Amino acid sequence: MQKSEHYVFMDALVRRIHEDDEEALLFQEEFYRLQAGLAGEMKLKTTLADYFFKSDYEILYNFECINLRGFTHQIDALLITPHFIIIFEVKQISGSLFYKPAVQEFYRVTDNGIEENFANPFDQVYRHQLFIEQFLQQSALKLPVLHIVVIANYRAKLDNGFESMPIIHLSSLPKFLESLYEHYPSTTVVPRQISELFKSIHQRLPARRQIEASRLKTGVFCHHCNVIGPMLFYRGFWHCEHCKTKSTDGIIDALQHYRILIGPHITNHAFRNFLGIKSRYAAIRLLSKLNVEAVGQGKSRYYVIPEDLLYGD
Ligand SMILES: [Zn+2]
Known part of the structure; x- marks a missing residue:
């Protein structure tokens, strides 16, 4: 799995930053999160590799691009079939996860009882969906575009607040894909053609941080x-x-x-x-x-x- 430029940057940064730098701990924590994210994406890859697809398919991992307005998209995985396209947002988060639909707040409580807010993954992935839909429309292609948040940590607990939200545990992914195949009829779309289109706009995004040389060992x-x-x-x-x-x-x-x-x-x-x-x-x-x-x-x-x-x- 190809690591993002940001991952590569943070990996080098945590090795080089002075121990007494005031942001050293912050960088280390950010890198731990990136490592967890990558581990989650690897688990998704393994699960999809084991799944028996009911059609031709293409999967793009860590798809990155810049849209026409100059904003970036970083998609964990994109599955293309003649029935549907689905965008995966993988979360490797432990503890109990909660969601308050009214305020769209996404947070977790760790085993030690510490509460921590996360960016709402549904908004992030829905934004990707709108972009993909528009991109297909421009290319005169008709295919349902869906999204799903996948929790890769099997011990994470999902609260009732997630009911009716597009979120599943990784272990139930095969069942979920089966239901999609049942629900969406096949089209004449060729997955390979669409993946080539996406590859043509793929662009490695630069690291989201910069660092002065004086702060490095x-x-x-x-x-x-x-x-x-x-x-x-x-x-x-x-x-x-x-x-x-x-x-x-x-x-x-x-x-x-x-x-x-x-x-x-x-x-x-x-x-x-x-x-x-x-x-x-x-x-x-x-x-x-x-x-x-x-x-x-x-x-x-x-x-x-x-x-x-x-x-x-
Ligand atoms: Zn030595």
Whole structure:
């Protein structure tokens, strides 16, 4: 399952943010939620892979795009059949979940009795539905578009307030799909054609956060002991003071963190700062072993860090 740009950003951020940063805990909590979300989407994928579909079908996971008004859509999963299209919003939330239909308030009470409000998932997913309906209309395609909120945590309890709301436990998904197949007759629509249309407007959305370089820990981290302390560079290797491991490839992770959190362009100066290298010449030697492209001359020279960064002689 492809991780969103935001997920990748937050993953790097929680590894790099200074422990004493005033938002460090907030970032960590946000990343835990993203991890839970991804775990929920994986469970949905497994459940759908096990289901015996009654027609051709296509599934798009983590579908992202920008609509004509410039607003974004991030859809956990989109199932396309000749009978219907259904949009899945997956929630991996534990505890008891409550809903007050009158005020459309969605909240949970944890096992420890802590009450916490969540954004109402029905509004989010209905907004996606309207967009998909309009998109199909523009393409002169007629197919019912539905949505469902899926609770992926089997121990979560749903309160009576959810009655008549489009929400189910993941375990009842097969039964739910059976009922849809019964209710919506087949059309001549070819799922493959629609999924190709969606793929043509798919667009990876950028991370929803930014961070100043000064708030990040610098240095190359040790893979072996995972101690968050920079390794020292000498005689062509990175040395871990803690477990005495020496390595050459930790530089890849560090520069990927730089690319993800700061951006793909790095000067020799920033390179030395971020990796903790004193010598300008050692930096130039290291840069020559990386598949980075040099742009410009002299002081304005910078290097472009590619996604598939490699290190070698
Ligand atoms: Zn180590």
